Amino acid sequence: MKKFPFQKSNQSQTPQFNEAIQQLKESKDFTSFMFGLERDTLCISYFTTLIDTDILHRDLLPYLNKSSSTLENAVQALPIENLLFTQKPDDMQNHLLIGYISITMEGKDDQAVLIKADSQKSRTVSLPEVEFSVIGPKESLVESLDTNLNLIRKRLPIQELKVEELIVGKLSKSRVAVLHIDGICDKKNVSTVIQRITNLDVNQIIDSSYISQMITDKKNSPFPQFIDTERPDRLAAVLGEGKLVILVDGAPHGLIGPATLVEFFTASEDYFLNWTMASFFRLVRFFAVLFSILITPIYVAILTYHYELLPKNLINTLVISRSGIPFPPILEALVLELVIELLREAGARLPTKVGQTIGIVGGIVIGTASVEAGLTSNVLLIIVALSALASFTTPVYQMGNTIRLIRFPFLLMAYYIGILGVAISFCFMLIHLLRITTLGRPYLEPLYPPKLHSLKDSLIRLPFSFLSKRPAPKHKD
Amino acid sequence: MRIKTIVLPSIISLFLSGCMDIEPTVLNEINIATAVSYDYIDKDHFTSTAVIPYYMPDKKVNNVTFTATSSLSKDVRQKMNQQTDKPIYSGKIEVILYSTELAKHDLTRMTDTLIRDPSIGNTVYLAIVDGKAEEVLTKQFGNVDKGTYLSNAIEHNIQSGILPKTNLHLFSYAQNAEGMDPFLPIIKPKNGNPIITGVALFNQGEFVYQTKEHENVIFKMLVEQSSNKEGFSTKLGEKLFASVYNISSKVSYNIPEPMTNSPIIINLNIEAVLREFTGEKVDKKEIRKIEKKMENVLKKRAEKLIVKLQKLDVDPLGVGEQVRTRTRSWDKKEWEKLYPNIPFQVNVKLNILESGAVE
Numbered sequence: 001m002k003k004f005p006f007q008k009s010n011q012s013q014t015p016q017f018n019e020a021i022q023q024l025k026e027s028k029d030f031t032s033f034m035f036g037l038e039r040d041t042l043c044i045s046y047f048t049t050l051i052d053t054d055i056l057h058r059d060l061l062p063y064l065n066k067s068s069s070t071l072e073n074a075v076q077a078l079p080i081e082n083l084l085f086t087q088k089p090d091d092m093q094n095h096l097l098i099g100y101i102s103i104t105m106e107g108k109d110d111q112a113v114l115i116k117a118d119s120q121k122s123r124t125v126s127l128p129e130v131e132f133s134v135i136g137p138k139e140s141l142v143e144s145l146d147t148n149l150n151l152i153r154k155r156l157p158i159q160e161l162k163v164e165e166l167i168v169g170k171l172s173k174s175r176v177a178v179l180h181i182d183g184i185c186d187k188k189n190v191s192t193v194i195q196r197i198t199n200l201d202v203n204q205i206i207d208s209s210y211i212s213q214m215i216t217d218k219k220n221s222p223f224p225q226f227i228d229t230e231r232p233d234r235l236a237a238v239l240g241e242g243k244l245v246i247l248v249d250g251a252p253h254g255l256i257g258p259a260t261l262v263e264f265f266t267a268s269e270d271y272f273l274n275w276t277m278a279s280f281f282r283l284v285r286f287f288a289v290l291f292s293i294l295i296t297p298i299y300v301a302i303l304t305y306h307y308e309l310l311p312k313n314l315i316n317t318l319v320i321s322r323s324g325i326p327f328p329p330i331l332e333a334l335v336l337e338l339v340i341e342l343l344r345e346a347g348a349r350l351p352t353k354v355g356q357t358i359g360i361v362g363g364i365v366i367g368t369a370s371v372e373a374g375l376t377s378n379v380l381l382i383i384v385a386l387s388a389l390a391s392f393t394t395p396v397y398q399m400g401n402t403i404r405l406i407r408f409p410f411l412l413m414a415y416y417i418g419i420l421g422v423a424i425s426f427c428f429m430l431i432h433l434l435r436i437t438t439l440g441r442p443y444l445e446p447l448y449p450p451k452l453h454s455l456k457d458s459l460i461r462l463p464f465s466f467l468s469k470r471p472a473p474k475h476k477d
Numbered sequence: 478m479r480i481k482t483i484v485l486p487s488i489i490s491l492f493l494s495g496c497m498d499i500e501p502t503v504l505n506e507i508n509i510a511t512a513v514s515y516d517y518i519d520k521d522h523f524t525s526t527a528v529i530p531y532y533m534p535d536k537k538v539n540n541v542t543f544t545a546t547s548s549l550s551k552d553v554r555q556k557m558n559q560q561t562d563k564p565i566y567s568g569k570i571e572v573i574l575y576s577t578e579l580a581k582h583d584l585t586r587m588t589d590t591l592i593r594d595p596s597i598g599n600t601v602y603l604a605i606v607d608g609k610a611e612e613v614l615t616k617q618f619g620n621v622d623k624g625t626y627l628s629n630a631i632e633h634n635i636q637s638g639i640l641p642k643t644n645l646h647l648f649s650y651a652q653n654a655e656g657m658d659p660f661l662p663i664i665k666p667k668n669g670n671p672i673i674t675g676v677a678l679f680n681q682g683e684f685v686y687q688t689k690e691h692e693n694v695i696f697k698m699l700v701e702q703s704s705n706k707e708g709f710s711t712k713l714g715e716k717l718f719a720s721v722y723n724i725s726s727k728v729s730y731n732i733p734e735p736m737t738n739s740p741i742i743i744n745l746n747i748e749a750v751l752r753e754f755t756g757e758k759v760d761k762k763e764i765r766k767i768e769k770k771m772e773n774v775l776k777k778r779a780e781k782l783i784v785k786l787q788k789l790d791v792d793p794l795g796v797g798e799q800v801r802t803r804t805r806s807w808d809k810k811e812w813e814k815l816y817p818n819i820p821f822q823v824n825v826k827l828n829i830l831e832s833g834a835v836e
Contacts, residue, residue, distance in 0.1 A: 307509060
C-alpha cells in the first residue's frame with residue numbers, strides 16, 4: 001500500500017486542517033505525508049483509491065517548490081491549470097472525497113491548495129444495445145457524465161447549449177446535469193426541472209431512472225413521462241426541438257422531457273430512413289400497441305359473451321381449438337399471459353446465453369405441450385404470443401412494460417362484461433392519458449389538444465422539408 | 478384521492494356486473510344454430526327444425542337437427558333445449574327456410590320474431606322451400622355445416638347468378654313500404670340437395686307466384702338499380718343462337734305524369750360481352766343485328782313479366798315507390814287501384830362491347 005519512501009506525517013499540523021485530515025485518516029485508503037527539502041513543510045493528502053497517481057508523480061511532485069516558505073510560492077510552478085485555494089477545512093474534505101489532492105503548509109493554517117487529480121475510470125463509448133439501429137450513429141452513453149456531455153457537445157457546438165449542474169443525494173452526491181438550448185427551450189420547463197431536482201431530499205441517486213420517477217407530474221401513472229435513451233444523437237436531436245435533457249453521473253441513460261405519448265413510439269431510426277418507410281414503421285408500431293393491448297381481451301370477450309361477432313368460417317376453428325379445454329377463456333388467457341411474463345422475467349434475469357435456452361424451453365416445449373395436453377387452445381397461444389411480440393416493438397423500453405401491465409385490467413373487464421368492459425377500460429385509459437401532464441404540458445399533444453403543425457412528425461413522419469419548423473412553438477414569457 | 482377514482486369504480490363494476498343481465502355464452506359450451514326451417518301444420522301450429530353443427534376434433538362437421546312443434550318461435554327453442562346437452566343459441570343463424578305452404582299463409586307473423594330479436598342479424602337470408610322445408614336441412618352432405626352451405630349458395634347466386642339482392646332487412650323493408658312487395662329466393666330440394674330455382678313473389682306477406690326460368694334474368698335486371706354478371710342467350714333465327722354476358726345493367730324510370738293512367742317508361746341499359754355465337758362470323762354489322770334482336774327479345778320478356786305482375790297485383794319492382802318519390806300527394810289506396818291498369822313501356826338498350834378473343 002505504501003509506495004512512497006516519505007515519512008508519514010504524525011506531527012501536529014495546523015489545528016483546523018490537521019483535524020480534518022485526521023478525521024479522514026480513519027479510512028485505510030487515505031494517505032497524507034510531509035514533503036520538503038530541508039524540513040518537511042508541505043503536507044500532501046489524498047485518497048489513493050480516488051486519484052490518478054500518474055498525475056501525482058508526473059505533474060505534481062517534481063514541480064513543487066520544496067524550499068519556499070509560502071503555499072503560493074510552493075505551487076507556483078505546477079503545470080496544472082486549475083488550482084483551488086480554500087480556507088475552509090470542510091471544503092477541503094469534500095474535494096478530497098471526489099478525487100482531489102490537497103496541499104497544506106505546516107505552520108500556516110489559513111488555506112489549502114486543492115488539485116484535481118481524479119482517475120477517469122469508465123467504460124469506453126460502445127454500441128447502443130437497447131436502441132440499436134442498423135443505420136445511423138453507433139455511439140451510446142456511458143456512466144461518466146463528462147464523457148456523455150462531450151458526446152452531446154460534439155454534436156451541438158454552439159454557445160446556446162447550456163449545461164446546469166446540480167448535486168443531488170445526501171450519500172451519493174450525484175452530479176445531475178440539465179441541458180437545454182437557450183432560445184429554443186421553454187425557460188419555464190428548465191426552471192421547473194431545476195426546482196424539482198433541487199427540492200429532492202434523497203440519500204442516493206443511483207441512476208437517471210431515480211430522477212425520472214421522482215420529478216414526474218403523475219407519480220402513480222404507469223405511463224412513463226420522460227423518454228429514457230442511451231443514444232447521444234437522439235439527445236442532440238431533441239435538444240434542437242426545444243426539449244431539455246437530464247443526465248446523471250453514473251447513469252448510461254439520458255432523460256428527455258417534456259415527452260408526449262407519441263414520442264415514445266418514435267425511434268431514431270425513423271429519421272434515418274426515407275419518410276415513406278419511416279411513416280409506415282411508425283404506423284405499424286401504433287397498430288402493434290393497440291393490438292397488444294386489445295387482442296387478448298377481445299378474444300376473451302367474444303368467446304365468453306359475443307359468439308355472434310365471429311365470422312361463420314372462423315367458428316369451426318375456434319370451437320375445435322376450445323373443445324375439451326376444462327377452463328373458461330379468462331382463466332386460460334390469464335394463465336398464458338402470466339406464463340409469457342414469467343418467461344420474460346426469467347429471460348431478463350439470466351445471462352444472455354441461458355436466456356436463449358429459456359426462450360426455446362418456454363416457446364416450444366411449454367407451448368406445444370400445453371396445447372397437446374389440452375390445457376390451452378392453440379388459437380389463444382398464437383394470440384398471446386403475438387400480443388407479447390407486439391409489445392416489444394416499442395422503441396422505449398419503459399413503454400413496453402406499461403403496455404404489458406395495462407393489458408390485465410382490460411382482460412378482467414372483458415371477462416366481467418364483455419366488449420363493453422373493454423370499451424370502458426379503454427375510456428378509462430384515454431381519460432387517464434388526457435389527465436397526464438409532463439412538466440405541465442399535455443401528454444397527448446399533438447393529438448389532443450390538436451396541433452396541426454406538430455402532427456407532421458407524430459403518427460407519421462413527413463419529409464424533412466416539412467419539418468423545418470420546430471414542433472412546439474416557443475412559450476411566450 | 479387517486480386510489481378512490483380507480484378502485485371505487487372497479488369495485489362497483491365488479492359487484493354491479495352481477496346485476497347486469499348478461500350471461501356468459503362460452504363458445505364451446507353452447508349449441509350454435511346455423512339454419513332454421515319452418516313447416517306448416519295447421520292454422521296455428523308449425524314444426525320448426527334447427528340445424529346445429531357439431532365440430533369434431535378431426536375438423537369434420539356433423540349436422541344434427543332438432544325438431545319441435547309449437548305456435549310460437551321462442552317456444553320452439555325451449556322444446557329443442559329439452560333435447561340437447563347444451564343450450565341452443567340463435568345468434569349465428571345464417572338462413573331461415575319456410576315451406577311454400579307456410580308462405581301461402583301470412584309470413585309477416587313469422588318474420589316478426591326475427592326482427593324483434595337483436596341477436597339475429599339483418600343480413601340473414603330468408604328463403605322459400607318448394608316442398609317440405611325440413612327436408613333441406615336433414616340430409617348431411619359434404620364437410621360443411623348446413624347453414625354456411627345454404628348461405629354461401631344464396632350469396633354466390635346473388636353475386637353472379639339469377640338472384641336479386643335479398644335478406645331479412647330488404648324483405649321487411651319491402652313488406653312495410655307502401656309501394657312495394659317483397660320477394661324471396663326459392664329452393665327446391667332434390668334428394669336433399671338444395672337447388673335454387675327462382676324467385677318467390679309475395680303480396681305483402683303472402684306467397685303468390687314463382688318466377689319461371691326465362692323470367693329470372695330479366696327480373697333481376699329490373700329489380701336491381703344496377704346489376705351485373707348474369708348471362709342470357711337468345712335464339713336469333715334458324716339454328717342461330719347468341720349468348721351474352723352482362724357486364725352492367727342500369728334501370729331508370731321515366732314517369733311523365735305520376736299517379737295517373739299515363740304510361741310509365743322503364744329504360745334498361747345493358748352493357749354486355751358476346752360469349753357464345755353459333756353463326757359464322759362476327760363483325761360490326763352482325764353485332765348490331767344481334768343487339769337489335771336481343772333488345773327486342775328482352776323488351777318483350779320484360780313487358781310480359783310486368784303485365785303478369787300487374788295481373789297478380791304484386792309490385793316487387795317497387796314501381797309504387799318510384800311513383801311515390803315523384804308525387805306530393807301520395808295516396809296508397811288510389812295507387813293500388815291504378816297499378817293493375819297502367820301501361821308500361823320498357824326501352825332496352827343493349828350495347829355489346831366486345832365479341833371475345835376470337836378474330
